[in-house]
Amino acid sequence: MTVEYNELDGLSRPTSSRKRHSGCGLAVVTLILFVVTGISALVVWKVCFPSGGFGGVFVDNGALAHHYPPPPPHTEYAAVARYIIHISDWATLATISTHANITGYPFANVFSISDGITSNSTGNPYFYLTDLELSVHDLKADPRASLTASLAQSSYCRQRRLDPQDPVCAHVILTGEIVKIKNGTAEAAAAQQALFSRHPEMQDWPQDHGWFVARLAIRHIYLLDYFGGAKVIDPQDYYAAQPF
Amino acid sequence: MTVEYNELDGLSRPTSSRKRHSGCGLAVVTLILFVVTGISALVVWKVCFPSGGFGGVFVDNGALAHHYPPPPPHTEYAAVARYIIHISDWATLATISTHANITGYPFANVFSISDGITSNSTGNPYFYLTDLELSVHDLKADPRASLTASLAQSSYCRQRRLDPQDPVCAHVILTGEIVKIKNGTAEAAAAQQALFSRHPEMQDWPQDHGWFVARLAIRHIYLLDYFGGAKVIDPQDYYAAQPF
Helix, strand or coil: CHHHHHHHHHHCCCCCHHHCCHHHHHHHHHHHHHHHHHHHHHHHHHHHCCCCCCCCEEEECCCCEEEECCCCCCCCHHHHHHHHHHHCCEEEEEEECCCCCCCCCEEEEEEECECCCCCCCCCCCEEEECCCCHHHHHHHHCCEEEEEEEHHHCHHHHHCCCCCCCCCCCEEEEEEEEEECCCCCHHHHHHHHHHHHHCHHHHHCCHHHCCEEEEEEEEEEEEECCCCCCEEECHHHHHHCCCC | CHHHHHHHHHHCCCCCHHHCCHHHHHHHHHHHHHHHHHHHHHHHHHHHCCCCCCCCEEEECCCCEEEECCCCCCCCHHHHHHHHHHHCCEEEEEEECCCCCCCCCEEEEEEECECCCCCCCCCCCEEEECCCCHHHHHHHHCCEEEEEEEHHHCHHHHHCCCCCCCCCCCEEEEEEEEEECCCCCHHHHHHHHHHHHHCHHHHHCCHHHCCEEEEEEEEEEEEECCCCCCEEECHHHHHHCCCC
């Protein structure tokens, strides 16, 4: 060892300096590559799956991020409908407009929803509403409404490179009436917990806005899932199913 | 040097092996950290911004991913509305239902849209439709419709941890009539280019479905952007504005 170092350092320097400590250099490079690869993989993993694990669906609603098991098989229509509603932190609500210049027109609007805490799906999409809200103006005149949510809102379609209008990027359409839930009831407490758990900032929204909890009472369900046209799902089957 | 190595290797080994090659070790550790940090930053950058650059908004519609400049200041209402429609690859359309058991109800449904190729916003949300589609059944009876798109569909709200119902996570509601665009016209060609450029799989959709291009003829615009309630935007101002 000693002689070898002396030779390399002073007496018989190789033509290429890269060969100088070739054994040690290779080990260091290998070590660096190993560490870099490992940490890079970890970083990518944590960025892509902040809640851990492959094989599931990742939802980032802005306020919170969640990781869910993969969706049910596409032929389990009721379960797929429940799955999409459960993992969706927001959805679009259609009402009949009462607003100037568009009275009687359909009216699409975005709302944060929750059908339960992430580990408990009820199938009931709950809303946190105020009489000041545009769609609530409509609902006071006509409670009929329709709600749609899509797997395009999660990592599901993105990872599979599915266009949002591709039938394999499933979406569900619930239609019925919006029902205001009476304060002080068990359902109001559970609904508020469901909403606040997935939308923590709701607790800090202006106190003078008169927020209340509401639910879509589901009359009709369409599932756009896979090819062959929309599937109609009986609400009873929907409630009997489990998302996972 | 020689003596030092000999001493360390055999005669006067230090109590901590970490001190053995302290100068060299520190340099290697520093080098590894430098490389690891650099590569990790690059990986995170590429994962978060596949199309490059901070300060903008990233949209991943599943089929394609795009990076856009940041939104206009929130007080430039018309420009913000144009921005949200331009960067949105999909949106939710409300119609008046003609379907069994929910006839006359509002009806919410998801569609892929494009108001132009990514570098050219027209402000006109274009659709690729077929008479087989549920909402098109409705539109044939009543062309009135409303379309909503939200910054919650992009990286904008996610990166700022904004709840989708937070007014700072802006969304726009366009209401009007859906107009079928005649094949062979310049508008049909441009609309098809706008749609296919952002939804390449549309070109491969079943030929026997009778796809056609349609546009929402905008009558009324609400922008939910920042606090203080919805802003009504004159369609003329909307068309005169530029998203960036």
